[in-house]
Amino acid sequence: MSTLSIVIPAYNEERAIGAVLERVRAVGLALQEAGFTDWEVIVVDDGSRDRTAEIAAAYPEVRLIRHPVNRGYGAALKTGFAHARGEWLAFLDADATYPPESLPDLYRAARASGADMVVGSRMGSAESEMPLVRRIGNWGFAFLLRVLGSAAISDSASGMRLLRRETLERLYPLPDGLNFTPAMSARAIYEGLRMIEVPIPYRERLGQSKLHPLQDGVRFLHAIVWTVMTYNPVRVFGMAGFGLIVAGAGLGLSAFLWPGPGGWPFPRLFAAVVLGALGAHLFAVGTLFNYLVSLFHKRPIRQGLFGRPLFRQPLERRFLPLGLLSVAAGLILYGWAAMAGLTAPPFPAPWFVPAVSALTVLMGVDLITAWILVRALSELSQRELRIRQDLAAGAVTSPTEPLPQPLSISHPA
Structure with missing residues (x-):
């Protein structure tokens, strides 16, 4: 039996954060049946300028942590991990795209396989509503990791994962931006962590997307290639x-x-x-x-x-x-x-x-x-x-034996 901390980074997500927290609250019984004795929800408000923090604070079971200014998606996750108490860490976005209902399935898969990290793959589900541009980008990043990392992973940038807390020491340092997840995937591969994927349904987000396909795609590419450069x-x-x-x-x-x-x-x-x-x-x-x-x-x-x-x-x-x-x-x-x-x-x-x-x-x-x-x-x-x-070879010598005398060097005549 284990404990779980669910970290939800949020930046200007007043339209979706309430629905996400309701769904997380509703999955509590399923988490217990999967094997968690205790679980907590941590919302990290990353300098929102709307009512995101106010809505999250209305849930008594939620631990709300606030950044005074926007520091980035990865920075919010790292703040949540630093405050987490669980043996297992899970995270998902606050825009209602990822299903909290899949968390028990991710944990069952981790227990069955002994995995260190379980990635919710948006690419392996027929119910995925991922836009075509992002799907093509994910195919490209998956191919890059297969070539550079010799690992088959279909969704290197998935924002829904479950991982053992002790893996953080091997995964860090990680970037503060949206390239946090592809960098995490690449480092997990080269650190020899056992990483598996579980298909999850994916829905189009509520509210305006903060992902810029071209700009963030370049950052994702840089994160993967540069991580490979530091390992192989x-x-x-x-x-x-x-x-x-x-x-x-x-x-x-x-x-x-x-x-x-x-x-x-x-x-x-x-x-x-x-x-x-x-x-x-x-x-x-x-x-x-x-x-x-x-x-x-x-x-x-x-x-x-x-x-x-x-x-x-x-x-x-x-x-x-x-x-x-x-x-x-x-x-x-x-x-x-x-x-x-x-x-x-x-x-x-x-x-x-x-x-x-x-x-x-x-x-x-x-x-x-x-x-x-x-x-x-x-x-x-x-x-x-x-x-x-x-x-170790020197330690084999018996302590009762006399110590060797200094060598005397003689030169031939």
């Missing part, structure tokens, strides 16, 4: 780098297959080399970022660009041989071109081979440098573990 940056940099390498290969192949009427298309070939070099650089930078992130979080490095390793060994272990090979190829290419007279007139593009050679050498130096930094960061990330292992 190689997923973002690596995919960008992989895309550039593929584009460069395609461009180079087209130059060989369809050179055009003017002979060898040197600009196209040079662009292909530049794209390949940029792709390798981004992949190396992403790998370095991953080790830095791992050092900060004190967790193993996340491997695999697409959710699983591409090779049997991490690709960064190949940076040194690939870098040496690239430097050697660049130097050999330039030496051959100079001896063959391709770096000066009358060759049609005397700049081409020197430029390609320089880019190839720079790409090799970039990979070699990345390998050195990865080795150093790998040692640092494992330092604490090795210290504990060495201390």
